[in-house]
Amino acid sequence: MATQTTGIKVTGPMRPEYDTILTQEALRFIDRLERTFGQRRIELLNKRNARQKDFDRGERPDFLEETRKIREGNWQIAPLPKDLLDRRVEITGPASDRKMVINALNSGAKFFMADLEDAMSPSWDNVIQAQINLRDAIRKTISFVNEKGKRYQLKDNCSGLMARPRGWHMIEKNVRINEVPVSGSLLDFGLFFFHNVRQLIENGTAPYYYLPKLESHLEARLWNDVFAYSEQYAGIPNGTIKATVLLETIPAAFEMDEILYELRDHSAGLNCGRWDYIFSYIKKFRNQKDIILPDRSEVTMTVPFMRAYALLAIKTCHRRKAPAIGGMAAQIPVKGNDKLNEEAFAKVEADKQREANDGHDGTWVAHPGLVPVALKIFDRDMPEPNQIEKKSLEDIRITAEQLLAVPVGHITESGVRENISVGIQYIASWLRGNGAAPINHLMEDAATAEISRAQMWQWIRHPKGVLEDGRKVTVELYKQIRAEEMQKLKQQFGETGFVSGKFEEAAGLFDELTLSDDFADFLTLPGYARL
Ligand SMILES: CC(=O)SCCNC(=O)CCNC(=O)[C@H](O)C(C)(C)COP(=O)(O)OP(=O)(O)OC[C@H]1O[C@@H](n2cnc3c(N)ncnc32)[C@H](O)[C@@H]1OP(=O)(O)O
Numbered sequence: 255m256a257t258q259t260t261g262i263k264v265t266g267p268m269r270p271e272y273d274t275i276l277t278q279e280a281l282r283f284i285d286r287l288e289r290t291f292g293q294r295r296i297e298l299l300n301k302r303n304a305r306q307k308d309f310d311r312g313e314r315p316d317f318l319e320e321t322r323k324i325r326e327g328n329w330q331i332a333p334l335p336k337d338l339l340d341r342r343v344e345i346t347g348p349a350s351d352r353k354m355v356i357n358a359l360n361s362g363a364k365f366f367m368a369d370l371e372d373a374m375s376p377s378w379d380n381v382i383q384a385q386i387n388l389r390d391a392i393r394k395t396i397s398f399v400n401e402k403g404k405r406y407q408l409k410d411n412c413s414g415l416m417a418r419p420r421g422w423h424m425i426e427k428n429v430r431i432n433e434v435p436v437s438g439s440l441l442d443f444g445l446f447f448f449h450n451v452r453q454l455i456e457n458g459t460a461p462y463y464y465l466p467k468l469e470s471h472l473e474a475r476l477w478n479d480v481f482a483y484s485e486q487y488a489g490i491p492n493g494t495i496k497a498t499v500l501l502e503t504i505p506a507a508f509e510m511d512e513i514l515y516e517l518r519d520h521s522a523g524l525n526c527g528r529w530d531y532i533f534s535y536i537k538k539f540r541n542q543k544d545i546i547l548p549d550r551s552e553v554t555m556t557v558p559f560m561r562a563y564a565l566l567a568i569k570t571c572h573r574r575k576a577p578a579i580g581g582m583a584a585q586i587p588v589k590g591n592d593k594l595n596e597e598a599f600a601k602v603e604a605d606k607q608r609e610a611n612d613g614h615d616g617t618w619v620a621h622p623g624l625v626p627v628a629l630k631i632f633d634r635d636m637p638e639p640n641q642i643e644k645k646s647l648e649d650i651r652i653t654a655e656q657l658l659a660v661p662v663g664h665i666t667e668s669g670v671r672e673n674i675s676v677g678i679q680y681i682a683s684w685l686r687g688n689g690a691a692p693i694n695h696l697m698e699d700a701a702t703a704e705i706s707r708a709q710m711w712q713w714i715r716h717p718k719g720v721l722e723d724g725r726k727v728t729v730e731l732y733k734q735i736r737a738e739e740m741q742k743l744k745q746q747f748g749e750t751g752f753v754s755g756k757f758e759e760a761a762g763l764f765d766e767l768t769l770s771d772d773f774a775d776f777l778t779l780p781g782y783a784r785l
C-alpha cells in the first residue's frame with residue numbers, strides 16, 4: 255500500500271492490543287481518507303441543514319426533477335457476488351461485545367451485521383475493541399471465556415459479516431489531524447477495510463458494509479468515491495466492496511433510485527431502517543403545523559406512510575436487481591414469562607410474515623432466539639435465494655403524498671411516560687457504554703430513543719400535541735411526569751444503582767434535548783461530548 259508521512263495523531267489512551275489496530279500504516283490510510291473526503295462530508299452536512307430550513311418553512315420533499323432520467327432509465331446494479339444472493343435472515347448486534355459477536359456468527363443467520371453505529375455507544379474503548387473483535391472473527395481466532403468459565407468460539411459454518419460504520423454526522427475525537435477530529439464514518443470504515451480486506455477476499459468474500467442515515471444521493475456518491483479510492487489504494491478491482499444502504503430518512507425515500515445508481519458498482523441493495531425512518535419523519539417535519547405522530551407504539555409498519563415506504567423500497571430495488579432487506583421488530587424473548595414471550599414471538603412472526611409476503615429478500619432480527627422464527631417464514635415462502643425476480647411490484651404506484659401521509663392515532667399520558675422513562679433509561683445505558691439495551695422487553699438502540707425524545711420535543715411545541723383526555727403537553731407536564739418516572743427508576747434500581755447507573759446525567763441530557771428550542775440533530779452529538 256502507498257506510504258506518506260502524516261500529521262494524524264491518536265489522542266485516546268492506548269491499551270493492550272490497540273497498537274495492532276492503530277498501526278502507522280492503518281493511520282496513514284485514515285489520514286488519506288480524511289484529507290481526500292473530509293471536506294465533502296462537511297459540505298454535505300451543511301446541505302442537510304439548508305434542507306431543514308426549507309422543511310421548517312413548510313416545504314415537503316418530492317421526487318427530484320434533475321434526476322428524472324435516472325429514475326426513468328433502464329439500468330441495474332452490478333451483479334451481486336454469490337454470497338450476497340441469499341440474505342434471508344441477518345442478525346445485528348454491537349461489534350464491541352466479543353461474546354455477542356461469536357454468538358451472532360454462530361446463530362444460524364446468513365449474515366451478522368456487526369454494528370459500530372446505533373447499537374454501540376462510541377466510547378473509545380468500544381470503537382477499538384469492535385475492530386479487534388472483527389479482525390479476530392474474520393481470522394476465526396476469536397474466543398471468549400465468561401465468568402463461569404464457559405468458552406465461546408466459532409463453529410465451522412458461521413454467518414457472513416457486514417459492518418455498519420457510524421453515520422456522516424459523527425466524529426472520532428480521539429483521532430485528530432492538526433487537532434481536528436476525523437470523521438467517525440471514515441475511521442470505522444477505514445480500519446475495518448485496512449485490516450481485513452485481504453483476509454476477507456482470501457476467505458472467499460469481500461468487505462461488506464451497511465451505510466446508515468443517508469439523506470441524499472450525493473451522500474451515497476461520497477461513499478461510492480470512498481470505496482473506489484480504497485479499492486485503488488489496496489490494489490483490488492473496482493466494485494469489490496459492497497454496501498447496503500439503510501433507507502431510513504425521509505429525504506432518502508425520494509431518492510431510492512438515485513442512491514442505488516450512485517452506488518451501482520458497489521450496491522448490495524437497500525434496507526428499511528424503520529426506527530430511524532420514524533425519527534426522521536418527526537425531525538424533518540417537526541415545525542410543520544399539519545404533521546404530528548401519535549404514541550410511538552401506534553406508529554407501526556402498517557400505518558400508511560410506513561407501508562408506502564417499504565413497498566417503494568422493494569419495487570425500486572427489484573427493478574434494479576437489488577435486494578430489499580426488511581427491518582427490525584423491537585420484540586425480544588421475554589425470560590420467565592411464557593405468556594409475554596409467546597406474545598413477543600407472535601409479533602415478530604407477524605412482522606416477518608408481512609415482509610416476506612410483500613417481497614422483501616430477507617430481514618433483520620435482534621436476538622439469536624429469533625433467527626428460527628424469521629428463517630421458518632422465509633424458508634417456507636422464499637424457496638429461491640431471493641424474491642428479486644418473483645416480486646416486481648410493477649402494478650404498485652407510490653406517490654409523494656402516500657410517503658408523507660400523516661397517520662391518525664392518539665397521544666396518551668402513558669405514551670408520554672414511556673417516552674420519558676425509556677428515553678432516560680436508554681441514554682443512561684449509552685453513557686455507561688452500552689448502546690443496545692433491553693427495556694420493557696423491547697430492544698432499544700439510539701434510533702428508538704431518538705423517537706422518544708423527538709416526540710417529547712414536538713408534542714410540547716406543536717398545537718396538536720394534546721393528550722386524548724384534552725390536556726396539552728406542556729413543559730410543566732413534562733417536568734411533573736419526568737420527576738415521577740425518575741422516582742420510579744430510583745425505586746427500581748435502588749439508591750446505589752441509580753447513582754452508578756448515570757440516570758441523573760441521562761435525565762439532564764434528556765431535559766436538554768427536550769427543553770431546548772434548538773432541536774439537536776442527533777442525541778448522540780451532545781451525548782458524545784459526555785462520553
Ligand atoms: C434500529 C436499529 O438500529 S436495529 C439494529 C441495532 N440493534 C441491535 O443490534 C440490537 C441487537 N440485540 C441486542 O443487542 C440484544 O439482543 C439486547 C440488548 C436487545 C438483549 O440482550 P440480552 O438482554 O443480553 O439478551 P439475553 O439475556 O436474552 O441474551 C441471551 C444470549 O443471547 C445472546 N444474544 C442476545 N442478543 C444477541 C445478538 N443480537 N447477537 C448475538 N448474541 C446475542 C447473548 O449474548 C446471550 O448469550 P449467552 O447465553 O451465551 O450468555
Ligand SMILES: O=CC(=O)O
Pocket residue numbers: 372500502526527528529530531581582701
Ligand atoms: O437501523 C435501523 C433502524 O431501524 O433505524
Ligand SMILES: [Mg+2]
Pocket residue numbers: 372466467500502527529530701
Ligand atoms: Mg437506523
